[in-house]
Amino acid sequence: MKKIVSLLIITLLLIVVKQTNIAHAQPNNEPFPERLKRIENENLNKPYEGIITSKGKEKGLYPLTSTGVTTEPIKKAAEAFLKSLSKDQLPKTHFDSQNKEWQKWSNVDNGLYKRQGVSIKEMSQQQRKLAFALMQTSLSAKGLQLGKDIMKTDQTLRELNNDNPIYDEELYFFTIMGKPSMNEPWGWQVDGHHLVINYFIVGDQVVMTPVFMGGEPIITTSGKYLGNTLFQDEQNTGLKFMQSLSSEQQRQATLSEEKRGNNIEAEAFSDNKTVDFQGLATTKMTEAQKEKLVALTHQYISNMREGHAKVKMEDIKKHLDNTWFAWIGKTDEEAVFYYRIHSPVILIEFDHQSPIGIRGQGRGATRNHIHTIVRTPNGNDYGKDLLRQHLEQHHNHK
Numbered sequence: 001m002k003k004i005v006s007l008l009i010i011t012l013l014l015i016v017v018k019q020t021n022i023a024h025a026q027p028n029n030e031p032f033p034e035r036l037k038r039i040e041n042e043n044l045n046k047p048y049e050g051i052i053t054s055k056g057k058e059k060g061l062y063p064l065t066s067t068g069v070t071t072e073p074i075k076k077a078a079e080a081f082l083k084s085l086s087k088d089q090l091p092k093t094h095f096d097s098q099n100k101e102w103q104k105w106s107n108v109d110n111g112l113y114k115r116q117g118v119s120i121k122e123m124s125q126q127q128r129k130l131a132f133a134l135m136q137t138s139l140s141a142k143g144l145q146l147g148k149d150i151m152k153t154d155q156t157l158r159e160l161n162n163d164n165p166i167y168d169e170e171l172y173f174f175t176i177m178g179k180p181s182m183n184e185p186w187g188w189q190v191d192g193h194h195l196v197i198n199y200f201i202v203g204d205q206v207v208m209t210p211v212f213m214g215g216e217p218i219i220t221t222s223g224k225y226l227g228n229t230l231f232q233d234e235q236n237t238g239l240k241f242m243q244s245l246s247s248e249q250q251r252q253a254t255l256s257e258e259k260r261g262n263n264i265e266a267e268a269f270s271d272n273k274t275v276d277f278q279g280l281a282t283t284k285m286t287e288a289q290k291e292k293l294v295a296l297t298h299q300y301i302s303n304m305r306e307g308h309a310k311v312k313m314e315d316i317k318k319h320l321d322n323t324w325f326a327w328i329g330k331t332d333e334e335a336v337f338y339y340r341i342h343s344p345v346i347l348i349e350f351d352h353q354s355p356i357g358i359r360g361q362g363r364g365a366t367r368n369h370i371h372t373i374v375r376t377p378n379g380n381d382y383g384k385d386l387l388r389q390h391l392e393q394h395h396n397h398k
Helices: 002-020 032-045 072-084 125-138 141-160 232-244 247-253 287-301 306-318 381-394
Strands: 050-052 173-177 186-191 195-202 205-207 211-215 254-256 272-274 324-329 337-343 346-352 370-375
Touching: 050 381, 072 125, 072 173, 072 195, 125 141, 125 186, 141 195, 141 211, 195 381, 205 381, 232 287, 232 337, 232 346, 232 370, 247 254, 247 324, 287 306, 287 337, 287 346, 287 370
Parallel strands: 050 272, 254 324
Antiparallel strands: 173 186, 186 195, 195 205, 195 211, 211 370, 324 337, 337 346, 346 370
């Protein structure tokens, strides 16, 4: 068991080092928990900029406005959940709307990363019901089911790793930021191994990013959740879109034909990162191809409730002529690959990752371990640009 845990720690360390690109700056013998905490603190202590390109932050993208889509059911669900918490649970679960708890999330499993909030494991049956009701009122039916199915994969990993407690389908933690309101900024977060949702609200505007969703195994072939399957539409629709492009378009989209490991750019601890537009620009696509790219984008945005998903898709379409599609990997039917959809208002990444929780699959990328990320570039992850404007207009904050 100790050998298995050590191998998992080493693999996770390599992933975090790759994602943060700071391996050269610290001694190799730094213990993993300390290294992880340092990386998190470096992310938290930087002035927040968001995901930007090397040309700098594009401003004026996110006006405070009314969407006409009510957030009242979400407010009521959050109030009911908060009311259910005990005196011991409340202080570690409820934070102010500007708290850096928003940025404290990671895909590293609970055995190695300390999370705030109250976990499903700690909750009473009534509290669990109210926590999932909050997700249900905030997400689409598809998004809610995907979230639940992702949690199931941790039970499968536990079964495949001799009942290793670092994997647990109930180790997903809920926090509330701010007081649920129809006027003032607030929101909620769920944080766990393969599922992180940040859900910011001001008035009837919603920002649901960063959203990290992943899973391993992708198709469960044994145990309690036999048949559980994730991300087939995101995978297959992405591949079909790439295959539908002309040879020249595929050449322009492809950053590399070699898919060696993990290529995702904007996972945990990447709140301030420069990611340039790369690949194939939509200006070089036909109208039919643009429609297919919009449909692929919708696979991710449709995890929100329908009304707010429609608002977000309208914003994405406004910037469609400044959107880029990038690809890493082959394009055959069994290919492993990475793709990115990137514009001033959306960053979506899909990545076939190296195996971690399932042994005996080698070190190369596999279809049985997938990570995805959705972010709002140019400073509006966690609704931070909307929050800034609200404070300036209503609370005289400059």
